Amino acid sequence: MGSASRTRPPKVSAEGLQTAPATPEVRIRTLDILRGFALLGILVVNARVLGAVPDGERGEWSADLLSALLVGTLIESKFYLLFSFLFGYSTALLTRGPQASGRGGAARYPRRLAALLVLGAGHALLLFPGDILTLYAVLGLLLHPLRRLRPHTLCRIGCGLLVFFFLLMVAYGLATLGAGPQTEGTPSGELADLYRAGPVGTVTAHLAQLPLFMAGNAMFAPHVLAAMILGLAAGKSSLLEGKLPTGDLAVPGLPGARRIVVAGLVVGLPGSGFMAVGAYGPLPPEWSVLGRAAGVLSAPALTAALGSLVLIAISRRSGSRTGTMLSDAGRMALTHYLCQSLVLCLVFTGYGLGLYGRVGGAVALVGCLSLFTAQLLLSGPVLRRWGRGPAEALVRLVSQGRTRM
Template identity: 40%
Template sequence: MGILMVNALMMASPYGLGSTDAPDASALDRTIEGIIQTLMVGKFYLMFSFLFGYSFTLQLASAERDGASAVPRQLRRSLGLFVLGALHAVLLYIGDILMTYAVLGLVLIAVRNCSARVALRAARILYGCLSALLLLVGLASLLMSDGEAAEPDTESATSLAGLVADYRGDAASVVQANINQLPDMLLATTLLSGFVFAAFLTGLHCGKRRLLADTGSHRTRIRRICVIGAAIGLPGSLFMALAVSGPLNPRWAFPGEMVGTVTAPALTAAYVCGALLLMETVPGARIAALFAPAGRMALTNYLSQSLVMALVFTGYGLALYDRLSPAVVILGALVLYALQLALSTHLMSRHRYGPVEWLLRAVTLARFPHHHDRPPTTR
């Protein structure tokens, strides 16, 4: 759901989430974007990355139970993810994460035998180095004069107008617009890949220690992480929202993004630990049961979200790109997710896998999954 809220605003307009100032943005628009910036931007892709690293240990255990070699399986899985990601980026949404997961998954395969302690130490070192670099770059940007920071960019405005026309055009112009943006998106993804891999390593650490399978014995630590993560992550994210989508001087936008990026892992950790604590309660268990079917087919839902939004916003369908306010976009995204919850519950009551999960599993195993095949579990 968090991924959908962010992607919806990004797919709906070139001004999504304040990356570029919308000329006619209302106070409500800014408020909606500020809420999404504060609570969601930069947090949920890290949560998925953590779960990717954790599930990697389950994949290794599954291969061991089957008496199969884990490396060929994981290489095929990475190849499958890369192909899906490439198609996703070119045809539907340029902000794909699957290709990054596929490439970094190769590094995860290489370090699969490291100890839990080494994995966590490496994650901390990687996060620390990247955070220091980004904060220094953000601080350096403040040395620009106000005039330089706010200098209008005529070429950028022309480019945005062309992007709007392309996304409202025919299918060929939509695909071409996605392809044209690939270099910039690959650069941005490369810069953030360090945080993704740090989350991979953190998930690998937790998976090797089976922390999600026995949260009861770690309840005190989980509570502490939840409180500290929120205390660090929320102020950093709020500052980012005020700088990017709020009233702060434009010169603070870039430093704000850097601070938000650096503090996002703390808030992500708070979300994860808060969810674990919530699920130990009776109401929380009911909430978990409601969301679980969508989680079992998260890849199918992720790609189908992009398909639906492409049909709504681009020339594939209604061509409403840059024609809907953020409030309407978020409302539509919530409706879409509610429908996905209902459909996921229906499908998972009758099938073991979602459609794309079944396809990726077939590629991973190099055979069609049998009826008795079970997905990896934490218990």
């Protein structure tokens, strides 16, 4: 960097871009890399939900049951927390610096949330009723007033929310356990018929499921908001904006990443494993909610460990290519999220093959890995051609108050 960058601090644009005064925009690569990584976990979980993927029989070991246990331990409840944390971090970037206080700056954040709300509503109706964008838009309004608090105060609020939600889930889990044996819920034949009956049937099925998914989003809103608040605290502290010297690749790093990995695995794996065996066996179904309660506290620890592992891996010279592909995918994470749902609909619903409830967990996992690989490979060419994804371009236009390209 030149002398100008030493005399004046870098500024952050409305998209969360760190820019030197006299140089082109440079993304904060850690955020993009972690967003790209999070896309994989979101895809795997959404595929299992949208496709009603069978888990295999409890107590009968199979590839489908093993894949369910793997997903339940390492992926479920982890990656929406990572996205929530990054949402909070980006909020800190969006609401600080000249871009937030300049002309029209105060209106950009609510306009951005409004764009997410509209996109999420359309996504829920047409593609996936378990949409998370609408929840982010609503919780973003709650997050915005907290931006002036100090990081340590935000950490206390976020951790307090986690403990509060954990205690609620424990109480709910103990009540469920005390109610005695339960039968596992399976997709109804009527719902399966709708999902296989063409586009109209698919939209009808989405409408029928919306109340259930909205209730689930409301139930887990404290968990999501806690991650957002902790991300806001991290953003105000510029936690992910340092540099790790890695040969030809300068990867923004995370202080103490290796310690975070060790601590996160020790704290996170037991609780997440308990959550998985409660949800998929061999424990009986009535243990599921109590397992989810354990996941409330273990999931953040394991999420931090997995994210740190990725940063450590791509900080090595051998991981530079992977880091670049993850970064490119993360720059258009919103577009990829919507495209994932579109592809899943073409596979599982009446929009396409209508394989709802007919694809096992192991096959679905392999399919998700294949789709994610394709997204990684396509991100670079798309960015080189257009500079950003179409969904990101739309949100940018709305947030800046423009009505045309």
